[in-house]
Amino acid sequence: MSNLDLRAVARGMLVAIAVSLPTSLLGLVVVDDGDSPTLVFAFLLVVLAGLAAGGYVAARRVPTAPLGNGAMAALAAFALIQGIGLVRQVATGESFSLPSVAFAALLAYCCGLLGGLAGGWRRPPNGPAPPDSRAGRSDRT
Numbered sequence: 001m002s003n004l005d006l007r008a009v010a011r012g013m014l015v016a017i018a019v020s021l022p023t024s025l026l027g028l029v030v031v032d033d034g035d036s037p038t039l040v041f042a043f044l045l046v047v048l049a050g051l052a053a054g055g056y057v058a059a060r061r062v063p064t065a066p067l068g069n070g071a072m073a074a075l076a077a078f079a080l081i082q083g084i085g086l087v088r089q090v091a092t093g094e095s096f097s098l099p100s101v102a103f104a105a106l107l108a109y110c111c112g113l114l115g116g117l118a119g120g121w122r123r124p125p126n127g128p129a130p131p132d133s134r135a136g137r138s139d140r141t
Contacts, residue, residue, distance in 0.1 A: 003064050003065030003068060003069070004065065005058075005062045007061070008061035008073070009058050009072045009073045009076060010073075010076075011057055011058060011073075012054040012056075012057040012061075012069065012070065012077075012112075013054055013058075013073045013077045013080070014054075014077075015053055015073075016055070016078075016112075017054075017077045017080065017081065018050070019046070019047075019049070020046075020050035020077060020078075020081060023043055023046045023047050023050060024047055024081065027040070027043035030043075031043065048108075048111045050077075051074040051077060051078065051107075051108050051115070052111040054112065055070030055071060055074045055112035055113065055114065055116045056116070056118050056119040057073070057115075058073035058112075058116065058119070059115060059116040059118070059119025059120045060120075063122075066117070066119050067120065068116070070113060070117070071113045071116055073112055073115075074109065074111050074115065075109050075112055077108070078105055079105075082101060082104065086101070
């Protein structure tokens with residue numbers, strides 16, 4: 001990953017944290033164990049969208065490697081947020097599942113890839129012109 005830009009990853013990570021962390025904390029306060037799965041799913045979607053937004057921001061800053069930078073930004077944000085959560089769970093004696101943490105990390109990585117894909121979805125500034133916009137050619141006879 002020679003095109004990894006740490007500044008872009010850091011900016012993307014901050015955006016992901018700015019959206020995902022408050023949403024996660026609000027979800028912990030608002031959602032009870034007996035609440036409907038729809039409410040839980042709504043909070044999850046916002047958290048995942050925040051991770052994708054972080055990937056998008058990182059990808060826009062590095063057009064040569066949007067996917068790698070987007071994925072790393074989301075994964076770094078996830079690692080920071082989840083790391084704090086795991087420390088809290090261990091300190092309070094709550095149990096946690098390593099496979100579920102690994103699955104959540106995979107989800108974060110995929111959201112970063114999607115954000116990176118969206119952020120890199122543009123023609124390079126000095127790239128070649130699209131094939132159907134050839135100057136001087138007319139299809140009319």
